[in-house]
Structures are given as structure tokens and as C-alpha cells.
Amino acid sequence: MGASGVQRGGQIDEQLRRRARSYVYERMALASSAIWVLGAFILMTTIVPYVPHPQVYIAIASTVPIPFAALPWIFYRRISDAVARRWAESGETR
DSSP states (O other): OOOOOOGGGGBBBBBHHHHHHHHHHHHHHHHHHHHHHHHHHHHHHEEEEEEEEEEEEHHHHTHHHHHHHHHGGGHHHHHHEEEEEHHHTTTTTO
């Protein structure tokens, strides 16, 4: 393994991969939370105030943004591996 964190055969050092996954996890968690909060806020402010008994609409407004907030997690492994590869190639140790 070289000093850059890349092993023979182009594989990435496991410690670097773990750090990249943690880095990506933190940012994706923040992004998912922001997507859900923004989506729920938009639905709550546009639909719920105009309905006489809004309990069902509140549940819907809280549930609809979940798939959009979960969408980035489909690519979690691919993104974290790309970040680890970029760090390894540039010699960053983060």
C-alpha cells in the first residue's frame, strides 16, 4: 500500500473507506433531514390549514416527503467509495 491510501490493484485502504463513509453519512443525514422538513413544511402550509379535520392530511404531509428524503441513500455506497477514491488519489487524509 502506498502513502496515498491506495493498495495494489486500485483498492482503497479500509480505514480511508470508513472515514469516507462517515463523512458521507453525516452529510446525507443532514440533507435527508432538510428534504423531509422542507417537504413536510410545504405540504403542511399549503394543504392542512384549509381542511376542517386535518389529522389524515397531517399524516400524509409527514409521509409523502420520506421517499424523497430516502432517495440519496440508494447511492450511499457509490458516493462514499467515490469520495474515498478521490481522497486516496489526491493524498488527503481527512
